[in-house]
Amino acid sequence: MIIFKDITCDNWKECIRLKLNDDEKDFICPNVYSIAEAQFYPKAISKAIYDGEQMVGYTLFGEDENDSNLFYIDRLMISKDFRNKGYANEAIQLIIKEAIKNGFNFIGISTEPENIKIQNLLKKLDFYTKNELDDSGEIIYYYQIK
Secondary structure, three states, X not given: OEEEEEOOOOOHHHHHXXXXXXXXXXXXXXXXXXXHHHOOOOOEEEEEEEEOOEEEEEEEEXXXXXXXXXXXXXXXXXXXHHOOOOHHHHHHHHHHXXXXXXXXXXXXXXEOOOOHHHHHHHHHOOOEEEEXXXXXXXXXXXXXXX
């Protein structure tokens, strides 16, 4: 079972050392960029993903800056050394719980059209798309909280 922990002066360097596969570097911003970006968006929640004491990934989520009715997952990254263990699935489930706790009815996430792996996971978790693209050309997926 995973947990989220705050990014702090004690763990941020470990977080930026988490690795992607070479073919994924076009899909996900580096963690150092996401951690920096979070400093400029007061609604952003920046978290390290842990399995016990082991950091396995990073996520950035929170109320959408442009739509107060939408909870948005801006980043979800699992280090290449910890793949295929269900961490991304668990992280999304925790984010859904966070959205519910904060009174949201919709969650959004976008992904590169070539990132089939995350698209398949999103569909498995009942996210859907209207085949609309965001400003950067990513496909937007939505989840309606029931």
